[in-house]
Amino acid sequence: MTTATLTRPVPSAIPEQASRGPLAGLNDTFVLARRTVTKMLRNPEQFIDVSLQPVIMTTIFVFIFGGAVAGDTHAYLQFLLPGLIVQTIMFTSMTIGVNLNTDISKGVFDRFRSLPIARSAPLMGAVAGDIVRHLIAITVSLVFGMILGFRVQTDWMHVALAIVMIIVFAVSLCWTSVFVGMLARSSGAVQGLSFLIVFPLTFGSSTYVPASTLPDWLQSWVAINPVTHVIDAMRGLLLGESAMPVGTTLGGELLWVLGSCVVLVGVFFPLAMWAYRRKI
Amino acid sequence: MTLAIEAHGLTKRFGSTQALAGIDLEVEQGTILGVLGPNGAGKTTAVRILATLITPDSGTARVAGYDVVKDPREVRRSIGLTGQYASVDEDLTGVQNLVMIGRLLGLSSRGAKARAAELLAEFDLAEAGSRLAKTYSGGMRRRLDLAASLIGRPSVVYLDEPTTGLDPAKRDDVWNMVRSLVRQGTTVLLTTQYLEEADALANVITVIDHGLVIAHDTPQGLKRQVGGQTLEVRPLSVSDLGAVRGMLAAVGTREPEQPAPDLLSVPVADSSALDYVVRQLADARIPVAELALRLPSLDEVFYSLTGGAASGSAPADSAPILQEV
The missing domain is CATH 3.30.70.120 (Alpha-Beta Plaits)
Structure with a gap:
C-alpha cells in the first residue's frame, strides 16, 4: 500500500466538552444505542425469541389453562393478556445482561473507555437500544392477543400510556440484568441468575390468577411485588378500572409503578456501574 | 524540552501478581518511546494506566499535561489508543466503526462521515469501508483500529504491540504509518517484544521486565550496552x-x-x-x-542487561531474571 499521509494533529480537534453542552451525554447514549440496534439488525435471530415467546406463552396458557381457570378461554384471555405482556417484557429485559457479558470482553469496550465520554454511556446505550426489542415484544403480544380475540376496553390514549409505562418499567428492570451481567463470569451464569430473578417476580404476581385466590403468605408477597402493580395498572389501562382488583385505583397503581422504577434504577444502576468498573 | 508523557513510580497489583513494581516513563513531545519487554513484563498494564482505563495503586502520571487520575477526561481528549488486539466492532462496517467514534467525540454527523472517509482513504480501506469488520484480514483490522484511534487527531498515541502477528509486509505498512504520525508532531508510545521494531522506530527505548525498568537509553546506546x-x-x-x-x-x-x-x-x-x-x-x-x-534477540538483551558487564544499570531486585534466561 502507499505510505499513509496523515493530516496534521490539531490539539483542538475535539470540541470542548463545555461547548457540547448538557446534551452531550444524550448524544453519546443515542450513538451507542444505534450501535446496539445496528448489531440487532445484523443478527435477526435476536428477534426470534421476542416475537415467538409471547405467541407460544399466550397459546399455552389460554388454551391449556383457560378452560380450567376461568371456565372459558375468551374470558381468561381478557384477564391474562395484560399480565403476559408484562411477563414477556421481563424476559426480554433479562437478555441484556447476557449480551453485555459477551460484548464487554471485546476490544471495542477498551476504546469506549479511552474516549472522553461518560463511563456509563456504553451501558446506557445498550439499555436504550434494547427498547427496540421491547417494542417488538409488546406489538407481537398485543396483535397476537387481538387475533385470538382480546379486545381493548379503553381508548388509544390509554393504550399508548400502557406501552410507555411498560417500557419505562422494562428499562428500569434492565439494570438488574446489567448488574448480573457485569458480575457473572460467563454468559451462561448470567442466564441462570436472570431466571432466578424473573421467576418469583412474574409467577408470584397476579399474572395467571387473581391474587385473592392465593394462600395468605403468598398474598403478602404478591402485594409488595412491584410486578403485581405493573400488571394491575396494565389491566386498568387496557380494560378499564373495573378490571382492577377491588380497592385499587389506576392513579395509585401508576404511582406504585413509578416508585418501583425509581427504586430499581436507584439501586441497580449504581450497582451495575460499580460492577462494570470492577470488571475492567 | 516538553514532556508529553511523564510517569513516576507507577505500581499496580492484580491479586498476587505485581504487574508494575514502580516504573518511570518519560516521552518528549513529538518523539517515539519504545517500551520493550517480554510477555507479562507490564507493558500493557502501563499503557492501560496511561490511557486511564485503570488507575495505578501508587505513583503519578501526566499525559499532555493532565494527571491521569485527577483529570482522566482531559487525558482522554488528548489520546488515541490502539490495543494489542484490534479494538474495532466486528459487527459494524469500517465506515460505521469510524463514524460511531467520531460521533462520540462530538463531531457532527456530517463531520464524522467526512473524517471517516478521509481516514479510510489514508489507510487504504476506502473500498472495504462498507464491509463488516469481521470480514477484514488481520492487517486491515489493525489499520482500521489505528484509523479509529486517530479520528480525534490525538496529540499522544499509544500503540500496544501494533505488529504482533502481522507478516513482514504488513508490519512495514504499520511502521510507515507510525513514522508519518510522528512527522506531523504526534507523540507515540509503542510497546513491543521486538528489539528490531524498537530500533527501527523509537527515539528512546525503555526496557521493562517484571514491572521494573531495567534500562532506558537511545537505540544506539542500548545496543552498545548489550553488545551491539x-x-x-x-x-x-x-x-x-x-x-x-x-x-x-x-x-x-x-x-x-x-x-x-x-x-x-x-x-x-x-x-x-x-x-x-x-x-x-x-x-x-x-x-x-x-x-x-x-540485532541481539530479546533474550540476549535481557541477558546482557541483567547478567552481563552492563549490570550496573539494572536494579538489584531484578536479579531473578537471570534464572529465567
Whole structure:
C-alpha cells in the first residue's frame, strides 16, 4: 500500500466538552444505542425469541389453562393478556445482561473507555437500544392477543400510556440484568441468575390468577411485588378500572409503578456501574 | 524540552501478581518511546494506566499535561489508543466503526462521515469501508483500529504491540504509518517484544521486565550496552572461510565464532563494521551466500542487561531474571 499521509494533529480537534453542552451525554447514549440496534439488525435471530415467546406463552396458557381457570378461554384471555405482556417484557429485559457479558470482553469496550465520554454511556446505550426489542415484544403480544380475540376496553390514549409505562418499567428492570451481567463470569451464569430473578417476580404476581385466590403468605408477597402493580395498572389501562382488583385505583397503581422504577434504577444502576468498573 | 508523557513510580497489583513494581516513563513531545519487554513484563498494564482505563495503586502520571487520575477526561481528549488486539466492532462496517467514534467525540454527523472517509482513504480501506469488520484480514483490522484511534487527531498515541502477528509486509505498512504520525508532531508510545521494531522506530527505548525498568537509553546506546549487533558471513565456498575469519577478527569485539560449518559470526560495536567487511570481501573477490547484521534477540538483551558487564544499570531486585534466561 502507499505510505499513509496523515493530516496534521490539531490539539483542538475535539470540541470542548463545555461547548457540547448538557446534551452531550444524550448524544453519546443515542450513538451507542444505534450501535446496539445496528448489531440487532445484523443478527435477526435476536428477534426470534421476542416475537415467538409471547405467541407460544399466550397459546399455552389460554388454551391449556383457560378452560380450567376461568371456565372459558375468551374470558381468561381478557384477564391474562395484560399480565403476559408484562411477563414477556421481563424476559426480554433479562437478555441484556447476557449480551453485555459477551460484548464487554471485546476490544471495542477498551476504546469506549479511552474516549472522553461518560463511563456509563456504553451501558446506557445498550439499555436504550434494547427498547427496540421491547417494542417488538409488546406489538407481537398485543396483535397476537387481538387475533385470538382480546379486545381493548379503553381508548388509544390509554393504550399508548400502557406501552410507555411498560417500557419505562422494562428499562428500569434492565439494570438488574446489567448488574448480573457485569458480575457473572460467563454468559451462561448470567442466564441462570436472570431466571432466578424473573421467576418469583412474574409467577408470584397476579399474572395467571387473581391474587385473592392465593394462600395468605403468598398474598403478602404478591402485594409488595412491584410486578403485581405493573400488571394491575396494565389491566386498568387496557380494560378499564373495573378490571382492577377491588380497592385499587389506576392513579395509585401508576404511582406504585413509578416508585418501583425509581427504586430499581436507584439501586441497580449504581450497582451495575460499580460492577462494570470492577470488571475492567 | 516538553514532556508529553511523564510517569513516576507507577505500581499496580492484580491479586498476587505485581504487574508494575514502580516504573518511570518519560516521552518528549513529538518523539517515539519504545517500551520493550517480554510477555507479562507490564507493558500493557502501563499503557492501560496511561490511557486511564485503570488507575495505578501508587505513583503519578501526566499525559499532555493532565494527571491521569485527577483529570482522566482531559487525558482522554488528548489520546488515541490502539490495543494489542484490534479494538474495532466486528459487527459494524469500517465506515460505521469510524463514524460511531467520531460521533462520540462530538463531531457532527456530517463531520464524522467526512473524517471517516478521509481516514479510510489514508489507510487504504476506502473500498472495504462498507464491509463488516469481521470480514477484514488481520492487517486491515489493525489499520482500521489505528484509523479509529486517530479520528480525534490525538496529540499522544499509544500503540500496544501494533505488529504482533502481522507478516513482514504488513508490519512495514504499520511502521510507515507510525513514522508519518510522528512527522506531523504526534507523540507515540509503542510497546513491543521486538528489539528490531524498537530500533527501527523509537527515539528512546525503555526496557521493562517484571514491572521494573531495567534500562532506558537511545537505540544506539542500548545496543552498545548489550553488545551491539552480530555480523554473520556465509561464504559461497568453504575454502574462503580462513580469509573471511581474518576480516571478521579485524572488526569484531570478540573472536569470530563458527555456529555452522560454513558460517562465521562475530559481535560488532556498530554498523560501520558491515561497510568495512563488504569492501574487504569485494576487494578480495570472495563471493558470499549470506551476509547479515543481526540485532541481539530479546533474550540476549535481557541477558546482557541483567547478567552481563552492563549490570550496573539494572536494579538489584531484578536479579531473578537471570534464572529465567
